[in-house]
Amino acid sequence: MSSFESGSLEEIQNWVSLRIETKQVFGICGNGSRFVSSDSGKSAENSSDNLVLKKLNSTRFFDPEDMVVGVEAGMSIRSLQEILAERNMLLPVNPWFSDSSIGSLVACNDFGPNRMNMGGLRDCIIGIEYINGKGEIVHAGGKVVKNVSGYDLTRMMLGSQGGLGIITAVNFKVMPTPVEAHGMFGIFNSESWLPQVEELHKRRIPLDWIQAVSTFSSNWILGLGYSGNEPNRNRIEREIIDVFGGNLTTLADGESFSGQNFTPGENRFKGFLSVIRDAWEMPDSHFHVLATAATENIINFPFELFRKGNFKMIIHPIGGDIHFMHESCDRKEQLEHLQKIKSALVHPDSKLRWVSAHADSSMQDLGKYGVASGYSLTQRLKRHLDPARVFSSSYYDLELES
Amino acid sequence: MSFEKNIRSECVRILGIEWVKDDPVTLYTYRCDGLTLYAALPMGVLFPGTVQELVSVVKLLHQHKISFIARGAGTGLSGGAVPQDGSVIIEMARFKEVHEVDLINRTITVGPGVINLRITEHVNADGYHYAPDPSSQKACTIGGNVAENSGGPHTLKYGVTVNHVLGLEMVLADGELVTLGANHFGLPGPDLLGLVTGSEGTFGIITKIICRLTPNPEQAVTMLGIYKSVRDACESVSSIIGHGIIPAALEMLDRIMISAVEKALKPGFPLDAEAVLIVELDGLSDGLDVEAEVVERLLKETGAITVNRARDEAERAKIWRARKEAFGAIGQISPSYYVQDGVIPRSKLPEVLDEISAIGKKHGLTVANVFHAGDGNLHPLILYDYENPQEVEKAHAIGEEILSSCIKHGGTLSGEHGIGIEKAEWMSELYSGNSLDNMQNVRAFFNPENLLNPGKIFPQPGRCAESKSGTPPQQASALNKPKMVASKSGIAV
Numbered sequence: 001m002s003s004f005e006s007g008s009l010e011e012i013q014n015w016v017s018l019r020i021e022t023k024q025v026f027g028i029c030g031n032g033s034r035f036v037s038s039d040s041g042k043s044a045e046n047s048s049d050n051l052v053l054k055k056l057n058s059t060r061f062f063d064p065e066d067m068v069v070g071v072e073a074g075m076s077i078r079s080l081q082e083i084l085a086e087r088n089m090l091l092p093v094n095p096w097f098s099d100s101s102i103g104s105l106v107a108c109n110d111f112g113p114n115r116m117n118m119g120g121l122r123d124c125i126i127g128i129e130y131i132n133g134k135g136e137i138v139h140a141g142g143k144v145v146k147n148v149s150g151y152d153l154t155r156m157m158l159g160s161q162g163g164l165g166i167i168t169a170v171n172f173k174v175m176p177t178p179v180e181a182h183g184m185f186g187i188f189n190s191e192s193w194l195p196q197v198e199e200l201h202k203r204r205i206p207l208d209w210i211q212a213v214s215t216f217s218s219n220w221i222l223g224l225g226y227s228g229n230e231p232n233r234n235r236i237e238r239e240i241i242d243v244f245g246g247n248l249t250t251l252a253d254g255e256s257f258s259g260q261n262f263t264p265g266e267n268r269f270k271g272f273l274s275v276i277r278d279a280w281e282m283p284d285s286h287f288h289v290l291a292t293a294a295t296e297n298i299i300n301f302p303f304e305l306f307r308k309g310n311f312k313m314i315i316h317p318i319g320g321d322i323h324f325m326h327e328s329c330d331r332k333e334q335l336e337h338l339q340k341i342k343s344a345l346v347h348p349d350s351k352l353r354w355v356s357a358h359a360d361s362s363m364q365d366l367g368k369y370g371v372a373s374g375y376s377l378t379q380r381l382k383r384h385l386d387p388a389r390v391f392s393s394s395y396y397d398l399e400l401e402s
Numbered sequence: 403m404s405f406e407k408n409i410r411s412e413c414v415r416i417l418g419i420e421w422v423k424d425d426p427v428t429l430y431t432y433r434c435d436g437l438t439l440y441a442a443l444p445m446g447v448l449f450p451g452t453v454q455e456l457v458s459v460v461k462l463l464h465q466h467k468i469s470f471i472a473r474g475a476g477t478g479l480s481g482g483a484v485p486q487d488g489s490v491i492i493e494m495a496r497f498k499e500v501h502e503v504d505l506i507n508r509t510i511t512v513g514p515g516v517i518n519l520r521i522t523e524h525v526n527a528d529g530y531h532y533a534p535d536p537s538s539q540k541a542c543t544i545g546g547n548v549a550e551n552s553g554g555p556h557t558l559k560y561g562v563t564v565n566h567v568l569g570l571e572m573v574l575a576d577g578e579l580v581t582l583g584a585n586h587f588g589l590p591g592p593d594l595l596g597l598v599t600g601s602e603g604t605f606g607i608i609t610k611i612i613c614r615l616t617p618n619p620e621q622a623v624t625m626l627g628i629y630k631s632v633r634d635a636c637e638s639v640s641s642i643i644g645h646g647i648i649p650a651a652l653e654m655l656d657r658i659m660i661s662a663v664e665k666a667l668k669p670g671f672p673l674d675a676e677a678v679l680i681v682e683l684d685g686l687s688d689g690l691d692v693e694a695e696v697v698e699r700l701l702k703e704t705g706a707i708t709v710n711r712a713r714d715e716a717e718r719a720k721i722w723r724a725r726k727e728a729f730g731a732i733g734q735i736s737p738s739y740y741v742q743d744g745v746i747p748r749s750k751l752p753e754v755l756d757e758i759s760a761i762g763k764k765h766g767l768t769v770a771n772v773f774h775a776g777d778g779n780l781h782p783l784i785l786y787d788y789e790n791p792q793e794v795e796k797a798h799a800i801g802e803e804i805l806s807s808c809i810k811h812g813g814t815l816s817g818e819h820g821i822g823i824e825k826a827e828w829m830s831e832l833y834s835g836n837s838l839d840n841m842q843n844v845r846a847f848f849n850p851e852n853l854l855n856p857g858k859i860f861p862q863p864g865r866c867a868e869s870k871s872g873t874p875p876q877q878a879s880a881l882n883k884p885k886m887v888a889s890k891s892g893i894a895v
């Protein structure tokens with residue numbers, strides 16, 4: 001297996017064009033953080049050639065006054081956030097790995113708890129540059145925040161998992177860092193917080209995020225993030241206390257909850273990583289599946305069953321997702337875990353993605369849970385846009401039972 | 403292909419006689435949309451009432467290689483619903499069912515013929531609304547909104563249509579019925595839902611839409627900044643955004659627009675002002691006044707001579723009526739107008755507005771401005787007399803120079819009206835040949851025979867030397883730009 005790595009768009013285009021000409025399948029790698037579903041990662045590993053975009057990492061433009069930025073695909077989300085933070089701005093996306101490249105985040109349509117109130121990548125992307133199935137560098141969208149000039153190919157490439165072209169640069173609209181990020185945190189030894197979250201949801205209180213994390217002691221840490229001026233925050237806190245009682249701790253950004261590095265602001269993810277990933281020393285083959293589902297399905301999900309089955313979970317209950325993790329690295333056990341999750345996801349629109357799993361795991365394991373509606377159309381689109389069949393991505397290869 | 407001889411009887415068999423029209427009055431009615439500068443008569447107009455009926459007529463038209471155009475309320479402003487090669491119009495007004503309201507998941511599922519404002523009216527008592535609010539929201543349909551990816555004044559904070567559509571069902575060019583999206587975001591795979599949104603009816607005909615519902619703000623504070631210069635008003639916009647405040651809306655009217663709305667609607671805007679800036683903040687009532695005070699200070703620091711705050715809902719409604727009916731108010735000062743929809747980086751607003759004014763003066767026509775200042779989405783209204791052919795030509799020339807200015811400043815052709823016929827020739831100015839070919843290749847996937855809304859979005863072969871359209875020559879030769887007609891624009895958008 002060989003890798004090609006370059007920071008030159010022209011060199012990358014030439015390399016890709018040659019593979020199209022010779023119909024040689026290749027994989028794409030960003031920063032190697034492997035947020036991409038293990039299945040896609042595996043496709044890349046199985047290819048004889050790999051295109052590594054890590055060095056394609058320049059800032060194309062940053063116009064703070066217009067709150068837009070354009071960067072190349074190999075830049076890490078961490079680097080981008082650092083650039084934006086200097087002007088008190090952010091891209092409201094919090095990936096699992098902060099070293100994930102921008103290209104991979106877009107290719108995977110990543111998101112995080114901020115999506116609840118601030119939107120995910122889908123709501124921030126305004127322009128894209130990619131190498132298409134003919135080896136051409138093409139552009140769509142632009143540098144302005146509103147644009148209906150032609151087809152929105154930025155969104156077509158969003159979530160395309162490397163199968164429709166090579167993303168080389170992305171333009172985003174960004175947002176000001178929230179004023180006075182605060183949070184309320186509490187520990188629960190049962191799922192009693194779920195109906196309370198539902199009640200808060202019904203009250204239409206504008207929270208920035210809600211996140212529940214199951215810990216090693218079989219408790220839940222529930223965090224509710226919000227921001228704004230003092231009267232605004234006080235009102236939100238009153239509503240939360242009214243629903244949850246007085247058992248939650250209020251923290252300002254930078255303050256840590258329960259000594260576990262859970263903080264209200266942008267650094268709150270350190271807590272999840274330190275509590276779950278780092279403490280677990282998660283091997284690459286451990287079981288980690290991301291489920292996306294509607295609010296109602298998450299609120300009514302049988303979490304207790306999974307908590308007692310030694311699953312660790314991170315839940316974003318509103319319009320959200322559930323990370324299921326289990327320390328099991330055994331293929332057979334992992335398939336059993338997967339089946340258990342499928343059985344509990346009663347709504348057909350609930351979907352699953354591998355984040356990490358045994359090396360033999362595949363899209364086929366996920367079955368219909370791994371693909372969105374209109375999948376047949378997507379497969380046909382892939383064949384149309386990648387006639388040489390060189391863009392390796394197993395997302396498009398699934399054979400579903402009719 | 404003659405509609406009368408070969409297709410009509412089949413359509414009548416599928417839809418019933420009352421839902422197949424080809425009488426002169428109907429054909430004339432459907433010759434254009436809200437942009438009356440372009441018009442052409444359709445071959446016929448069909449009114450399917452069910453998905454099955456729609457699938458059947460689409461299959462029939464596909465079989466006979468007759469082009470067709472889905473149409474909502476016809477309020478579009480880019481000629482997107484003009485049947486320029488004699489296409490059959492498929493009117494979707496009968497798809498006006500509200501299928502489901504799901505408050506826990508904050509969604510509403512509706513037919514494409516449901517009027518935008520009806521969605522909000524349907525759920526308002528429950529404390530929700532549908533956020534994208536084009537000024538034509540009393541008339542435009544949600545299907546048309548999805549086709550054009552419509553916006554509106556409140557998209558600065560809440561986003562445009564694509565941010566509020568979760569799923570849809572549509573009929574492809576050959577009659578295949580597909581579903582995209584779901585009742586939540588975060589689905590795996592390419593975002594085809596996002597791709598279809600804004601495709602101007604060239605990918606399929608939408609039959610069902612799952613929309614996001616947004617909680618109603620507890621309170622809204624609407625302020626009106628009065629300015630002696632447009633440049634100062636633009637400074638206020640930058641200052642507010644620069645302080646990390648994203649208002650629900652930031653809308654600007656210049657002196658000419660102020661004059662028109664005062665004559666028509668009497669909102670109380672001072673006639674000696676060069677610009678007024680509408681700023682709306684919304685959210686929880688607690689803390690909103692604090693934020694409003696900050697904004698008021700910023701407005702004054704950047705040149706507002708007065709800042710008035712709406713004291714009650716009636717005053718707020720008066721301000722918004724003036725904004726949303728501003729286009730119609732132009733009738734008070736001009737026989738007709740031609741509106742553009744370019745977008746520029748917000749920081750370029752003062753420079754581009756100066757250029758627009760100069761372009762108008764150069765051609766001897768007045769250009770009024772009412773626009774989404776927070777988004778940099780301009781709406782210059784070129785005022786002309788539709789009975790004066792020279793003024794019609796000048797209006798076109800001014801429109802083209804304005805678009806050129808937008809592109810020159812790093813902007814784009816359209817922020818919410820779409821490309822349609824009107825700006826199709828300009829696409830090759832905005833995108834490289836490769837990029838445009840790439841878009842056409844995507845169209846060729848969804849619409850390989852170019853039967854769905856032909857002649858829109860892309861430059862037509864033979865009319866643009868730079869165009870490298872993938873349109874098959876035999877199809878392209880049949881496409882002729884519809885006759886440009888001068889008529890009075892009267893739709894309030």
